[in-house]
Amino acid sequence: MKNALITGGTSGIGLGIARYFASHGYNLLINGLERNGTETAHDMATEHGVKVYFSGANLMQPAQIREMVQQAEKALGQVDVLVNNAGIQHVAPVDEFPEEKWDSILAVNLSSSFHTSKAVWKGMKERGFGRIINIASAHALRASEYKAAYVAAKHGIAGLTKVLALEGAPFNITCNAICPGYVRTPLVEAQIADQAKAHQMTEAEVIEKVMLKKQPVKQFVDVCAIAQMALLLASPASSQLTGTMMPIDGGWSAQ
Numbered sequence: 290m291k292n293a294l295i296t297g298g299t300s301g302i303g304l305g306i307a308r309y310f311a312s313h314g315y316n317l318l319i320n321g322l323e324r325n326g327t328e329t330a331h332d333m334a335t336e337h338g339v340k341v342y343f344s345g346a347n348l349m350q351p352a353q354i355r356e357m358v359q360q361a362e363k364a365l366g367q368v369d370v371l372v373n374n375a376g377i378q379h380v381a382p383v384d385e386f387p388e389e390k391w392d393s394i395l396a397v398n399l400s401s402s403f404h405t406s407k408a409v410w411k412g413m414k415e416r417g418f419g420r421i422i423n424i425a426s427a428h429a430l431r432a433s434e435y436k437a438a439y440v441a442a443k444h445g446i447a448g449l450t451k452v453l454a455l456e457g458a459p460f461n462i463t464c465n466a467i468c469p470g471y472v473r474t475p476l477v478e479a480q481i482a483d484q485a486k487a488h489q490m491t492e493a494e495v496i497e498k499v500m501l502k503k504q505p506v507k508q509f510v511d512v513c514a515i516a517q518m519a520l521l522l523a524s525p526a527s528s529q530l531t532g533t534m535m536p537i538d539g540g541w542s543a544q
């Protein structure tokens with residue numbers, strides 16, 4: 290029950306989840322485009338005394354996703370927990386939104402989670418155990434301007450989560466989405482500059498007036514809170530917890 294595949298596990302939220310799972314005895318395969326992925330996996334394994342493998346599969350390519358899942362099943366023996374975390378962002382008004390950005394955001398933030406889930410499904414079903422955790426976003430529940438592709442993909446993930454929860458129910462496969470507010474990761478750092486341009490504000494104004502404006506607690510979300518929730522959802526004890534959208538957003542979605 291303690292073998293997990295984490296996409297985007299070499300940066301930001303995914304890296305935080307991977308480290309937390311490793312510290313709780315999980316063997317892992319982490320995936321991502323970071324060049325130091327092998328080194329990150331090696332360091333994590335040494336620090337926590339678990340096995341950690343790396344895959345540099347590009348999640349825009351379904352064939353590479355299938356190979357990555359095969360690699361994980363071979364290396365770990367089986368995949369009990371799948372964390373669909375990898376994601377990208379682009380911020381622009383709809384009439385200026387580049388079509389190739391729409392396609393790539395939909396591919397990474399939505400379609401890849403279908404392909405990974407499909408690839409692990411057979412094994413999970415045969416073993417009568419599976420935990421699929423989608424790192425969605427507050428944008429799976431709420432919209433913001435200038436994020437057409439991201440909001441569409443994250444709302445799509447909410448739908449996929451519910452369908453997998455229904456189909457997985459007879460087989461003890463659960464599927465849930467965690468919906469964080471803003472977390473200060475490389476993805477958000479890059480976005481601050483883009484948002485400043487789109488909103489014609491300074492970067493400090495973007496943080497105060499665009500990002501944290503939506504979060505009543507006025508703080509970025511801590512990666513650790515997301516990792517703790519993911520570990521709870523991964524637990525065998527969480528078999529009744531399925532089909533949910535778990536906000537960790539400082540009250541954003543309460544509004």
Ligand code: NAD
Pocket residue numbers: 296297298299300301302303320321322323345346347348349374375376377397398424425426427468469470471472473474475476477
């Ligand atoms: P990040 O940029 O730090 O990490 C993203 C990871 O995804 C990286 O490891 C990157 O290599 C990987 N990735 C991107 N494209 C890929 C591809 N084609 N193939 C393989 N891997 C790819 O970002 P983050 O902020 O940690 O975001 C992680 C997830 O959390 C995303 O799904 C994001 O939408 C979601 N999220 C982030 C925030 C936030 O404020 N940071 C808030 C809500 C939801």
